[in-house]
Every structure is written in structure tokens, then in C-alpha cells.
Amino acid sequence: SFAEVKCSLCVVGIQALAEMNRWREVLSWVLQYYHEPEHLPPKVLELCILLYSRVGEPQVMLEVGSSWLRAQSNQRLPELGPLLELYLAQVLLPLGRSEGAEQLVRGCPALGSRRQLQLLGTVLESRSRGARRQDTPPAAEEQQDPAAETLLGVLSQKLLTMLTLLRRALRSMSNHFYLLPYKKMLLATFLLYLVVVRLDPASPTSLPFIYKLVQLFRQAWAAVLSPIHRPPIRD
Numbered sequence: 001s002f003a004e005v006k007c008s009l010c011v012v013g014i015q016a017l018a019e020m021n022r023w024r025e026v027l028s029w030v031l032q033y034y035h036e037p038e039h040l041p042p043k044v045l046e047l048c049i050l051l052y053s054r055v056g057e058p059q060v061m062l063e064v065g066s067s068w069l070r071a072q073s074n075q076r077l078p079e080l081g082p083l084l085e086l087y088l089a090q091v092l093l094p095l096g097r098s099e100g101a102e103q104l105v106r107g108c109p110a111l112g113s114r115r116q117l118q119l120l121g122t123v124l125e126s127r128s129r130g131a132r133r134q135d136t137p138p139a140a141e142e143q144q145d146p147a148a149e150t151l152l153g154v155l156s157q158k159l160l161t162m163l164t165l166l167r168r169a170l171r172s173m174s175n176h177f178y179l180l181p182y183k184k185m186l187l188a189t190f191l192l193y194l195v196v197v198r199l200d201p202a203s204p205t206s207l208p209f210i211y212k213l214v215q216l217f218r219q220a221w222a223a224v225l226s227p228i229h230r231p232p233i234r235d
Contacts (some may be wrong), residue, residue, distance in 0.1 A: 006033065007041040014047050023055055027064065037064040038071035042079035046086060061091050069104060080110045088119065098127040122141035 010030055017026050034040050039050075045068055052060045067088045074080055084104060091100040097125060105111065105119045 003041070007043060010041070010044050011047060014044070014051065015036055021052055026051060027060060037067040038074060040064075040068060040085055042077060045083060046079075049083075049086055049090050053094070058091040060096055061087075062095065062097075064102075065091055066100070069108070075110065080108065081115065082107055084111065085119065088123070093123070093126045096130055098123050098130070101126075 010033060013029065014026050017023060017029065028042060030048065031037070032042065034044075045065070049058075049061050049065060052058055065083075068074060069080070069084055069087060088101050088104070092098070092104075101123045102120065105116055108116070111119065180185065
């Protein structure tokens, strides 16, 4: 029939708008063809509820779903019960509208008494969970700022990396100094002390001795340092 073809085309249009990330236009686009919320086909209403619940904006379907479920023309439809349960689970209860959910369940005889009791139990359980969340103060761990925790983690990682590099540098320096000939270094230091402090450079008799000490210092310097890193020595 024409109504079925129109509903099928609307379903395809809803899916196309959702795939193009134009889900905000879905409800207004559908209402252009059906004009009133209570005239929406059950399949179209179901897709709209699922879509806006999926994108995290179930409040868009709050008035539309309530108008459809309360309309007298929809009370005898076989889809009334499943759509009411979907509306409770995806719109009313996530928004904390437990009182409205209870009124809808009690005013829907199409559900049957057993199913009504089950849904009323679900509504009461959701209401008690909301009350417990309001009464329970958040834990100290939950009060911490996630950005602060991330920053502390990055700083701790950088500090650990710096300490590791420092430890490696100290170990390399210790190994390098361990390989140096300490005796030759001490001998060169002692000879330099004798030249500077004990001898008089102005005395002619000290010149040959100073020359020999300089030669010994050159040999010690060459033994201590490698040719690559050896600084230049000027006379």
C-alpha cells in the first residue's frame, strides 16, 4: 500500500541521513511527511528512538515518544508494548524520568498485568540507583582530575627517563676513570708541582731539569689521553 511504501522510503532516508552524519535532521525530516508525532509508523518511531539514543541525545525523543504512546489511535497497535519498553529503556530511564515511566506503564493495559509488574520493578530499581548515586559522595580517586593524572604520569615517566640516563652516564664515567693509569697521573701532577713551586725558572741551573720534567710530562700526557681527544700542548 501507499502507507507501507512511504514508511519504507522514510526508513531508507533515516539510514542515509545517519550514514552521512546528519542525524540531527532526522526527526524534522520525518515530521515533514507525517506532520504529527502520533502519526509516525511504529518502525519509524523505533528507528528514531534507537538513533538518538545511540548518539547520546535521547531527550530529543522525549515529547515525540510520549505523544505517540499516549495517543488513542495507537492503543490497539500490537507494537505498543515493545515500543513502550524501548521508550522506557532508551529515553525515560536514562534521563531519570522514573515518575513518567511509572505513569506510562500503569496506563498501558496492552502490556498485561505480569509485564506491567516487571516493568514497574525495573522503574523502581532505576529510581533507587539514582537515589544511591545522589547520596553517595564520590570517592577521592574519582574526584581527581583526569588531565592532572595524565600530566603526573608524563612527568613521572620523564623523571624516570632522566634518572636512567644519569645512571648510565655515571657508570660510563666511572668505567672510564677506572681505566686511566693513576700512577702516571700522580707522577705528572707531582712533577708539575716541583716545576712551579720548588724550582726557580729564572735560575740557569734549573733549565735542564725543567726541560727533562717537561719531556716526562709530555710522555705522561700522551699515555693518559688518546690521540683523538688529546688537547694541543704549546711550549
